[in-house]
Amino acid sequence: MSGSKRVAVVTGSNKGIGYAIVRGLCKQFQGDVYLTARNEGLGLKAVEDLKKEGCLAKFHQLDITKPDTINKLKKFLQDNYGGLDILVNNAGIAYKQSSTASFSEQAEVTVQTNFNGTLDVCEALFPLLRPNARVANVSSMVSQFALKKCKVDLQKTLVDISRITMDDLKTLMKQFVDSAKKGTNKDIGWPDNAYGASKIGVTVMSMIQQRELLKDTRQDIVVNACCPGYVDTDMTSHKGHKTIDQGADTPLYLAMLPPNTTSPKGNFVSDRKIGKWEVTQA
Ligand code: NDP
Numbered sequence: 001m002s003g004s005k006r007v008a009v010v011t012g013s014n015k016g017i018g019y020a021i022v023r024g025l026c027k028q029f030q031g032d033v034y035l036t037a038r039n040e041g042l043g044l045k046a047v048e049d050l051k052k053e054g055c056l057a058k059f060h061q062l063d064i065t066k067p068d069t070i071n072k073l074k075k076f077l078q079d080n081y082g083g084l085d086i087l088v089n090n091a092g093i094a095y096k097q098s099s100t101a102s103f104s105e106q107a108e109v110t111v112q113t114n115f116n117g118t119l120d121v122c123e124a125l126f127p128l129l130r131p132n133a134r135v136a137n138v139s140s141m142v143s144q145f146a147l148k149k150c151k152v153d154l155q156k157t158l159v160d161i162s163r164i165t166m167d168d169l170k171t172l173m174k175q176f177v178d179s180a181k182k183g184t185n186k187d188i189g190w191p192d193n194a195y196g197a198s199k200i201g202v203t204v205m206s207m208i209q210q211r212e213l214l215k216d217t218r219q220d221i222v223v224n225a226c227c228p229g230y231v232d233t234d235m236t237s238h239k240g241h242k243t244i245d246q247g248a249d250t251p252l253y254l255a256m257l258p259p260n261t262t263s264p265k266g267n268f269v270s271d272r273k274i275g276k277w278e279v280t281q282a
Helices: 016-028 040-052 067-081 103-128 142-149 152-159 166-182 194-213 244-255
Strands: 007-010 032-037 058-061 084-089 129-138 222-227 268-270
Touching (some): 007 016, 007 067, 016 040, 016 084, 058 067, 067 103, 084 103, 103 194, 142 194, 152 166, 166 194, 194 222, 244 268
Parallel strands (some): 007 032, 007 084, 032 058, 084 129, 222 268
16 A cells, blocks of 8 residues: 655664664654664664654664665555655764775775665665655765875766766776775775775765756755764764764754755755865875
8 A cells, every 4th residue: 555654764773873863853854764774673672762762763674785675675665655755875884993804805895885785775765756855875074085085087087977877986886896806996096995985986876866866757856965974873983073963963954955955955965064076186
């Protein structure tokens, strides 16, 4: 049965910034809010914790690296809501500085999760987006730092948003991973930064998505990438200075942008402000 009740989905929200985004949406959004997690037990526990605060989120399992779980969520949304109004792609990973995993492994796993996983979720769920839907892809300001470290020709390709296609971007991300395995990533213009490269992918993906959606018959769908700031979570080993609610502020702002928003739209946003995405000469 399909319905028209409004619905929001947040990926990787059993803890950290995603959890705070769900909490914020429960307070601000008129509709059902889905806390999703790859681990069902952790997800259900998070929903229980929110309930104690009076925030009534719902749960659906989702591992962004497992296409079968993405497809199950898609079917569930289609059958129960007939669409999707807010998608916050928050799930992500980062190896610790102290990790002993090889750069090759870090590049492969980080890009597979942060870039390919996020893109797979988008490719599955974007057909469900209703007019006025909002998408916030949680990237990082590390994408801006890593862009500056790319060779200028590569930077030029990555900022030429009117020209670069999603297939081009997929190829570039694959080239980064393949070259990291061979130790030749610097030769082809990429820095030794697996997380940064993966988040370049997320930022550019968001800009391409917005450009493509401008041609869509569904009106007023807005996609942005963002940085939550440096946040006190497991990912940062609790070194970040922002609370999870402060980190959730920009993603929530983007998820709740009012109808007919013209800006930010297809941008990279930090602290609610549009950030630069441009070539820096060395
Ligand atoms: P946490 O490590 O605290 O939380 C990450 C969340 O993503 C967890 O719920 C984790 O689930 C989930 N996750 C990881 N892999 C998958 C997967 N394959 N499928 C589904 N869920 C998954 O990180 P933060 O809250 O700090 O980070 C949230 C986002 O913000 C990330 O995209 C991160 O890159 C970004 N970011 C964070 C910054 C910070 O300072 N914290 C700064 C800039 C960007 P599980 O519990 O099962 O591991």
